[in-house]
Amino acid sequence: MIPNLFEKDLRGNESINGSRRLVEANNFGSSPNSHSNFSHSRNHPHNKSISVLESEDEHEKEREENENSFKRRGKNGIKTKVCSRGHWRPTEDAKLKELVAQFGPQNWNLIAHHLLGRSGKSCRLRWFNQLDPRINKRAFTEEEEFKLLTAHRAYGNKWALISRLFLGRTDNAVKNHWHV
Template sequence: MKQNINNNPKVIRKRPWSEDEDLKVLELIQTFGPQKWTQIAQYLQGRVGKQCRERWHNHLNPLIKRSPWDEDEEWILYLYHKVFRNKWSEIAKHINGRTDNSIKNHWNSGMKKKLNEFSYKFNQIKLKYQKEGVQILNEYDIQQKSILEAILSNKPLRIEQNQFQEQDNIEQEQNQQKKIRLENIYSEKYTDLEFIQDDDNVREQNLQNHELDYSNSYLDSNHKFLVSKNQIDSDDNFY
């Protein structure tokens, strides 16, 4: 039920998120989309828009990667850190599936053992660049070439159109794999529940009644599955 924000001022509570709250956020995103956080927070007692937004972006979004970091990702992180330093949210824009919190935590923990190795690798590339010029960067993929050129030539980072296409292709493949995995989860766990019909009539009725039907097939505007509560990371479960 929507809170009366005029008579009941918000009380910001720094407390763990419950499974019911997580499911409620997913349900509200189905209705309002993943942008209207102030509006979403009105249906969650003791929560504000910022909390809901961060819960989605750091834990509930099904595109978040939870697998261990591989060496290629760590090398890319090392390079982007040379440009953006500790601006984790900026780095996160260039590393698919990793949140700013995940990037920050990994840099401050897992990367410590790799810094000397990557520093040596970068210095070797730098020496070769100084001797042979920019053509030596052609042996790297588009993303590495772009970031290395920006660092070595001391120019602003440039994102090539082909890089965007390459990233889109990767994201589409990841989304398809994620969708298949989530469909299997729902078929096993929630076969006894009805699917929410994502149409204007149902949405209008929900808004008028200030009630949202619970369902287990949380879909976004593109009809892609979101996560079930079993997919929610239990680590760092605090605002």
């Protein structure tokens, strides 16, 4: 017997593990002029032009918010870009190394506060995937090649799990080496 995963509230919303969606009636036999949930749906063919316009307006607002959130006014009143978003520059790498030496590799939001335009998550990823001095960047040895082959046979593409078998190798480095 399959358990019922759906629960309905008073408005007719169904919830599955905390996510909610509007339940639309199955109105295949109803007339196009009926006032059912289906005929008022954004996905109904008669309402496509409205939903396209609404989604374009929403997209434009979202784009403007994203643009404005990464800019601030400098001393001269001109907007300057705050978020670097993109490749890390050598100066940013050097500053990140200094900050990790000063604060330790724990409080990434504090470190990001000192690196203009970088989030705590991007600082953490940059440190653990590229800058950490414990990372082994040398070519793979024949022993590591054999270990990688046997681990991949056993675990498949579970690179985080496989990378634990390689001292100083990141999951990304192991995955990239496999695909080369």
